Amino acid sequence: AVSGETGVTATAKTYAFLNSEYATDQTYSVLINNVTTGSFVISNANVTDAVDKINAISGSTGVTAQATTDNKVQLYAQDGSDILVESQTAGQTALRIQSVSHDGESVQPSQVWHRAKPDTAAGTGVAGAARGELGVADGTYTLVQKSSGQTYTFTVAATASGKSTAAELQADINGITGVSGFVVADISSNATDVTVTATEAFGAFEIYQGTDTTSSTARQTFSGIGKHVEIATGVQTDGAKTWQIRNDDTGKTYDFGFTADQDVANTNIDGVETGLHAHADLVGFSAYADDTTTTILHIHGSADFGDWTLIDRATGNALASVTENHAGALNAFDLALAAGGASNDAATVQGTITLNSSKTFSVTQSAEETNAVTDPATATGGLTNDNYFVTQAAALSTVSNVDLRSTAGAGAALKVLDGAIEKISSMRADLGAVENRLEHTVSNLMNIAENTSDSRSRINDADYSLESANLAKAQVLQQAGTAMLSQANARSQLVLQLLQ
Structure with missing residues (x-):
């Protein structure tokens, strides 16, 4: 709307990744901008069905899909509209969504x-x-x-x-x-x-x-977070134990055994780690005793493992007396969709804007939302943002409105004056270019006029010579005709003279 004044044009796009980390196909149905895809299967090795089902409704949603090289579904809205994704499948929580930069590939650093x-x-x-x-x-x-x-x-x-x-x-x-x-x-x-x-x-x-x-x-x-739990060993029985780590992101399970004791000081903590480290995927796990009490055992997962649940193999249920200090995540910067019907089963991805101009320009954020988690010089780093372009309006700062009564005002005034000087310089350059083009055009028109006049003169000269030749021809023909007529008239007189 203001590109005529600023010389800057804007392009909006919306990209997002939709994926599952499960190794085996799972069946899902989602809403894309409130239009259902129907059922499709998806895993960390297969996204073909999901891409086909999303593209089948693209005419209604404005969102197209394609598969990435790492088996994610790239969602794309070419007009920059929001993309709303909502899970409709009860009991399934492996779908994840992440916002993507304007190039459709890179994520926030x-x-x-x-x-x-x-x-x-x-x-x-x-x-x-x-x-x-x-x-x-x-x-x-x-x-x-x-x-x-x-x-x-x-x-x-x-x-x-x-x-x-x-x-x-x-x-x-x-x-x-x-x-x-x-x-x-x-x-x-x-x-x-x-x-x-x-x-x-x-x-x-x-x-x-x-x-x-x-x-x-x-x-x-x-990109992930390692889960950290505390286990109250005081309520556990002594002796040999077999526990299981179940990866909640991929569905994989890992059994490990050790000798337990209600007093962690007597528990074979090295045995816990040895059991964990017997699995290549669990080498980054660690176990250690709490330094403030003798009945608390800590297990800290690796950052690239994701979220997990500790299972007691004797009962097949989640281990009792486990306190989660913080959850794990394969990717801390995406969002897991809850099972369909839950309050957090949906996510909205907002678009990005690129600004383009043949000249140098700057964009200044004059304000942001209260309690926003962004830094103006730093990428957001996730799905959250301060909605600046939703809650704030662009304003044109003019030289007539500068305020020098405060340090902040003087600093802002310098920016305005710098911008005004740059604008004047840009306008002078534009006017100089126009003037040069006008001078060239005038010179070209003068050359055209001169050449036209010369050509016309030559044409006129050529016409005069032709007409002179035609006149001479006509005169010769006329004289010849007169002579012939005279001779014809003379013949009759000769005949009369002979008769006399």
């Missing part, structure tokens, strides 16, 4: 720093320390920019409580020469992990402990 902070529930004793439950260790770390492969080293040195806080980790990362705009934030109801979000310009990244960026064990950041 955010990661979870796994166990970055000490587990306060486990205290600071030897039991926790032996299994790395005291948060990020001081020392050297490496930040890797995935798009370029460039690496940056930085040092973590806790200053507040002996272990780094989110604010201290943020300062450490942004202290790297040439790196800025990273935001490290605590996660609600999660005492050990933090989110690390880069700027859009920096893009996707990873952080490693030390300088070896090829070591999987040195990797610190993941």
